[in-house]
Amino acid sequence: MLGLKGYQRTAAVVTGSIVASLFAAGAQAVPLPDTKPQISVKDYKEALGKLPEFPGAAKYHFGHKKTPAKTHPLSFGSYARGCVAGAIAIPYDGENWQVMRLSRNRNWGHPVLIDFLKRLAADAPSLGWNGLLVGDLSQPRGGPMLTGHASHQIGLDADIWLRQMPDYRFSAKQRETESAISMLNGNLSKPGADRKVNPNRWTDAHAKLIRRAAQDDGVARIFVNPTIKKELCDFETGDRDWLRKVRPWWGHHYHFHVRMACPADSKQCKNQAVPPAGDGCGKELTYWLSDEPWVPKKPKPGEKPKPRKPKPPLSVADLPNSCATVLRAE
Numbered sequence: 001m002l003g004l005k006g007y008q009r010t011a012a013v014v015t016g017s018i019v020a021s022l023f024a025a026g027a028q029a030v031p032l033p034d035t036k037p038q039i040s041v042k043d044y045k046e047a048l049g050k051l052p053e054f055p056g057a058a059k060y061h062f063g064h065k066k067t068p069a070k071t072h073p074l075s076f077g078s079y080a081r082g083c084v085a086g087a088i089a090i091p092y093d094g095e096n097w098q099v100m101r102l103s104r105n106r107n108w109g110h111p112v113l114i115d116f117l118k119r120l121a122a123d124a125p126s127l128g129w130n131g132l133l134v135g136d137l138s139q140p141r142g143g144p145m146l147t148g149h150a151s152h153q154i155g156l157d158a159d160i161w162l163r164q165m166p167d168y169r170f171s172a173k174q175r176e177t178e179s180a181i182s183m184l185n186g187n188l189s190k191p192g193a194d195r196k197v198n199p200n201r202w203t204d205a206h207a208k209l210i211r212r213a214a215q216d217d218g219v220a221r222i223f224v225n226p227t228i229k230k231e232l233c234d235f236e237t238g239d240r241d242w243l244r245k246v247r248p249w250w251g252h253h254y255h256f257h258v259r260m261a262c263p264a265d266s267k268q269c270k271n272q273a274v275p276p277a278g279d280g281c282g283k284e285l286t287y288w289l290s291d292e293p294w295v296p297k298k299p300k301p302g303e304k305p306k307p308r309k310p311k312p313p314l315s316v317a318d319l320p321n322s323c324a325t326v327l328r329a330e
Contacts (some may be wrong), residue, residue, distance in 0.1 A: 053324060057313035061327055062143025066105065069141055069329035073111050075154040075262060075269040076322045081314065082269070083323035084142035084155030090114050096121040096131035098165055100175050106145070109137040110155035113260050116218055117158060123212055128205035131165030133180070134158065135255055141326050144314050154269060156260040160213075162206060162253075180254035183228055188294045195289045197231050207235040213258055214242040220261040220272060222246045225253040226288035233281035243279035248288045268320055 054061050062083065073086035087108040092099045097117065099107045109117075121132045138155045139145060151157050161180040170178060183206070185198045210232060214222050224232070226248035236243060249257075262269035276284075287293065299305055316324055 054316040054327060056315070057144070058316045058319060058323075059144040059146050059313055061316060062139055062141055063146035065139065065141045065327070067140050068108060069326045071326075071329055073155075073263070074322075075110055075142075075156055075266040076326070077154060077268065077320040078270040079151040079154055079157060079259065079272065081319060082142060082154040083319060083326045084108075084110055084138060084153075085322075085326045085329065086110075087138065087140055087142065087155050088114055089140075090117055090134060090137065093169065094118065094121055094131075096124050096165070097134055098131070098170055098175070099134045100161065100170075100178070101135065102172065102175050104136065106136040106139055106152070107134065108140045108142075108155065109158065110260070110263060110266075112218055112263050113137065113156055113158055116216060116258070116260060117160075119216065120160075120209075120213055124209060127208040127212060128203075129164055129209045130167065133161035133163055133165050135161055135180070143319065143323065143326075151259075156262070156269075158258045159255040160209075160258060161255045164205075182253045183225065184253045185227070188227075189296065191291055191295050193291075193294070195227050195230075195294075197227050202228075202231060204235065207232055210246065210256055211236070211242055213256070214245045218260050219245060219258055221259040221275060223249040223252050223257040223259070225249070225251065226285065228253065228256070229280065229285055230289060233279065233285065236279075240279040240281075243281065244275050244277070247275060247280065248285060268322060 068087040068089075069085040071085045073084070073088070075084050076082045088111055089107050090097075090099060090109065092102060092107070117132065117134060124131055135158070136149065136152060137158045138152050142153045142155050144150075144153060149157075162183055163181045181201060183197045183202050185196045186194050188195055206228075210222060210224065210228075213219060222245055224246055229246055229248040232243060232246055259272070262271045316327065
């Protein structure tokens with residue numbers, strides 16, 4: 001968490017940028033004391049009043065909130081730029097689930113997400129799946145996370161491991177050290193790679209669990225590795241409507257990522273665009289399984305690789321205005 005000096009340094013930078021923007025376009029620096037000020041004292045005080053209440057990266061503020069905002073459950077903003085009020089925690093243990101990585105305190109979500117996870121866990125044994133190992137949901141108040149995930153910000157995303165719950169309870173230490181299991185058969189970035197799931201790890205029970213999740217009315221999308229999407233396309237011989245929700249994406253070979261639709265009463269929640277029509281098993285998937293997305297392109301002779309500029313972290317001001325209220329709430 002930012003200490004007092006860190007906040008002071010950040011505030012100083014922000015103050016300078018705000019004040020500087022109020023000077024004439026040709027001004028190069030703050031005027032010296034013996035020159036005539038180009039803004040009035042009143043304007044200067046107004047500029048100070050516009051300083052953000054929460055200076056610095058939003059992830060520091062949201063990442064260090066240990067409890068939820070005690071309000072009616074509401075999601076604000078989009079999945080990668082928002083927050084959640086009134087979140088509830090899924091218990092660490094249920095009859096058919098266990099929560100992993102407890103030290104992260106990311107087992108919080110909007111009640112619609114928690115209810116979904118409980119439904120899926122209850123159905124799991126009938127699908128040949130002993131129970132769920134639940135990964136990251138959201139922080140107590142959502143928002144950007146200190147590490148990982150660009151999304152998971154509004155209490156409507158959940159990661160479910162592609163590993164069955166064992167028939168015993170993991171210890172607290174095991175929940176931090178046990179690993180999920182990759183379904184990949186090899187390195188996807190090699191030219192001509194065999195981009196399929198590992199047949200010794202993937203089972204019909206995996207497919208049935210993901211299908212049941214996608215068939216839930218509240219689920220908007222499910223993200224899986226393209227190799228898994230291909231396996232699901234081959235698995236389904238009946239109604240294929242649910243496959244439309246299952247989208248190929250980077251990573252997601254250790255877990256599948258469930259995204260719920262915005263609750264009806266969360267008027268400031270922004271749904272993602274509806275997936276394209278069809279089962280998604282055609283040209284789009286063919287592209288994902290080709291060399292094109294995976295194999296690094298060789299630079300042309302004499303061409304220097306362009307360095308990637310990291311994106312600046314989101315500030316609280318970048319989020320919906322309601323998220324500042326969520327941070328202030330008890």
